[in-house]
Amino acid sequence: MRFEREELVQEPDKQASIASDREIGASAASSAGPVSVLAAASAWIRRHSLAIFSHVALLALWWAASLKVPRFILPSPVETMATLGVPRYDWLRHTLVTGSEVFGGFLLATLIGVALAVAFNWSATVRRAALPPLVTLNMVPKVAMAPLFIVWLGYGIGPNIVISFTICFFPIVINTARGLKEVEPDLIDLVRVIRASRWQIFRKIELPSALPFVFSGMKVAAVLAVAGSIVGEFIGSERGLGYLMMSVQSTLDTPAMFMALILVSLIGVALYALVAFAERLVVPLDARVS
Amino acid sequence: MSEAALREPFIRLDRVRKAYRVEGREVLAVSDVSFDVEAGEFIALVGPSGCGKSTLLKILSGLVLNDGGEVRIGVPEQRLDAGRDVGMVFQQPLLLKWRSIIDNVLLPAEILGLPQREARERAFHLLELVGLKGFEHSRPYELSGGMQQRAAIARAFVHDPKLVLMDEPFGALDALTRERMNVELNRIWKESAKTILFVTHSISEAVFLGTKVIVLTARPARMAGRIAIELAEPRTLEAKTQEDFGAYSRRIYELLGMT
Numbered sequence: 001m002r003f004e005r006e007e008l009v010q011e012p013d014k015q016a017s018i019a020s021d022r023e024i025g026a027s028a029a030s031s032a033g034p035v036s037v038l039a040a041a042s043a044w045i046r047r048h049s050l051a052i053f054s055h056v057a058l059l060a061l062w063w064a065a066s067l068k069v070p071r072f073i074l075p076s077p078v079e080t081m082a083t084l085g086v087p088r089y090d091w092l093r094h095t096l097v098t099g100s101e102v103f104g105g106f107l108l109a110t111l112i113g114v115a116l117a118v119a120f121n122w123s124a125t126v127r128r129a130a131l132p133p134l135v136t137l138n139m140v141p142k143v144a145m146a147p148l149f150i151v152w153l154g155y156g157i158g159p160n161i162v163i164s165f166t167i168c169f170f171p172i173v174i175n176t177a178r179g180l181k182e183v184e185p186d187l188i189d190l191v192r193v194i195r196a197s198r199w200q201i202f203r204k205i206e207l208p209s210a211l212p213f214v215f216s217g218m219k220v221a222a223v224l225a226v227a228g229s230i231v232g233e234f235i236g237s238e239r240g241l242g243y244l245m246m247s248v249q250s251t252l253d254t255p256a257m258f259m260a261l262i263l264v265s266l267i268g269v270a271l272y273a274l275v276a277f278a279e280r281l282v283v284p285l286d287a288r289v290s
Numbered sequence: 291m292s293e294a295a296l297r298e299p300f301i302r303l304d305r306v307r308k309a310y311r312v313e314g315r316e317v318l319a320v321s322d323v324s325f326d327v328e329a330g331e332f333i334a335l336v337g338p339s340g341c342g343k344s345t346l347l348k349i350l351s352g353l354v355l356n357d358g359g360e361v362r363i364g365v366p367e368q369r370l371d372a373g374r375d376v377g378m379v380f381q382q383p384l385l386l387k388w389r390s391i392i393d394n395v396l397l398p399a400e401i402l403g404l405p406q407r408e409a410r411e412r413a414f415h416l417l418e419l420v421g422l423k424g425f426e427h428s429r430p431y432e433l434s435g436g437m438q439q440r441a442a443i444a445r446a447f448v449h450d451p452k453l454v455l456m457d458e459p460f461g462a463l464d465a466l467t468r469e470r471m472n473v474e475l476n477r478i479w480k481e482s483a484k485t486i487l488f489v490t491h492s493i494s495e496a497v498f499l500g501t502k503v504i505v506l507t508a509r510p511a512r513m514a515g516r517i518a519i520e521l522a523e524p525r526t527l528e529a530k531t532q533e534d535f536g537a538y539s540r541r542i543y544e545l546l547g548m549t
Binding site for chain 1: 348351401
């Protein structure tokens with residue numbers, strides 16, 4: 001049995017925890033001074049101390065393992081980092097190329113994916129006609145299509161964006177479409193009674209309801225986006241971190257390969273963090289799908 | 291000419307019928323339901339669950355069309371614009387998670403494009419009326435189920451509808467909260483002077499709230515009877531222990547064939 005008064009007593013508690021959440025966000029955003037930034041940073045470190053520790057432990061494990069293994073199999077973390085100082089690798093240029101492929105493909109997939117899911121939601125005919133072939137096409141391993149894209153689109157950034165796009169696209173469409181479908185029918189009835197237009201229903205109810213699903217699709221896609229671009233670069237490219245890995249492979253330059261791998265992963269982390277940050281801004285805490 | 295013909299009721303349902311097609315077969319949901327509603331009345335529709343009461347409300351709200359009989363809402367001196375004079379409350383509060391309580395209450399006003407400042411004032415007033423003063427800027431999840439349902443009631447009233455349809459609004463609440471909400475709704479109804487149609491399968495709730503109780507049979511919903519309830523106003527929970535309350539309940543049990 002639930003008593004409202006008792007729940008009322010709990011309210012201040014809940015509100016306090018929400019307030020402290022907001023304060024953390026505010027102090028980080030408002031840059032009120034070095035003191036508050038420092039305080040926020042130390043709070044962050046305390047909150048994630050275990051995760052930081054396990055990352056350091058992973059690094060230590062790598063370093064320990066590298067002592068027992070030849071350099072061309074497993075270089076040490078120090079040797080790997082040292083490659084950053086070698087100008088002939090041209091890290092900045094290659095990272096920027098791969099980064100723009102990843103972000104480009106991802107952005108394109110988000111725009112087209114969400115638009116298509118909205119179209120499915122808008123018209124049952126469109127959904128029945130277009131969704132089955134999409135599901136079929138999704139069965140084709142996207143990576144296996146990479147050689148074709150290169151034949152069609154030539155070398156360069158273009159085909160790699162397309163490969164990244166094809167990989168990212170599907171989870172975004174499916175998640176968004178599901179989110180739009182999960183809206184409580186009674187909620188739609190509630191506004192249909194007062195003759196809400198199709199656009200009002202979409203704008204005020206369906207789209208905000210679906211946003212948590214859109215973001216969960218985008219998070220899945222963010223991880224996949226990197227794989228798409230790298231495969232494209234492996235197959236046909238004269239730029240990018242994937243190309244760099246292939247070109248140093250012949251000389252067994254493992255430290256550079258490791259460094260390229262780390263940078264590729266960091267691109268993925270950056271994209272994921274950006275999506276998570278956008279989600280924090282747009283979707284209230286209790287509505288998130290994780 | 292008889293008196294009834296001279297003065298039309300606010301709402302008249304005349305032999306209303308509704309059938310759905312399920313897997314090619316016709317399933318009758320509502321059959322031959324007729325009753326009148328006067329402006330300002332509180333009509334409680336009671337009947338077994340799944341008997342077509344909700345279908346009846348959907349017909350009245352214009353969401354579903356009846357395929358037999360006649361539904362007439364509004365009279366020349368008190369017209370009812372189906373597009374803006376109806377408010378609804380469902381079993382679930384259905385508040386938008388991403389909006390504060392006040393912004394949830396304002397949703398119908400936004401959709402109808404009502405003047406913002408007046409709507410806001412009204413929303414604040416309504417939240418006070420339903421006992422949510424001080425929670426205007428809270429988020430739905432910060433409120434208990436009963437409090438959320440109060441906000442949903444305020445939302446149903448915000449565009450000043452003439453008719454409010456409630457589909458088992460307290461069905462998801464625990465027994466004690468539900469009793470308290472009954473008292474509150476009786477008070478809100480009196481203060482707002484609206485016509486309310488209230489679907490429930492609780493007999494004591496129907497007697498406690500209704501000025502008239504319409505008893506419906508199991509699917510398809512047919513009229514089993516109608517009873518005018520005359521209890522001392524304002525109604526208090528004490529009334530439930532009185533003899534006449536028991537007599538009304540007994541009469542409903544009889545009509546439902548449960549005695």
